[in-house]
Amino acid sequence: MFERILCVMDCFEGAQVSLAHLEEFKRAGTQEVVVLGVISLDGCGWTGRNLEECRLDQFDRERAGLEVVLKEIEKGSVKGKMRIEVGTSTHTILKAADEENISLIVMGTGSGSVKGLLLGRTTTEVVKRAKVPVLIMR
DSSP, rough: OOOEEEOOOSSSEEEEEEEEHEEEEEEETOEEEEEEEEEEEEGGGGSHHHHHHHHHHHHHHHHHHHHHHHHHHHHTTTTEEEEEEEEEHHHHHHHHHHHOOOOOOEEOOSSSSSTTEEEEEEEHHHHHHHHSSSEEEE
């Protein structure tokens, strides 16, 4: 049913929750999990640092976190793939889902208030615009 899952790694806690359900995803037919890290350069300008240097630092941090998640996925006998993109979150998530032929998007609640009862802006937009089901983990 959900052969290819896109797991948006917006926070390490969200990744841990997703990994806790990996066995259930496998039973639902999951063969591959694409972990997506989205890098935003919004905060780089005010630091006074070179934009390229800032991007590389963020890329290295994102890759290190995603490698940990990939190892856990592959321990569960599911193929894993890493994807890191620079861009706006909603657009980048939806683009990756289309390009990777994803059957389910898994993501966290985002920066919603009231301790996760409300969804953040990115999560809300992905839910509205996605062509495939979206599973929100908190």
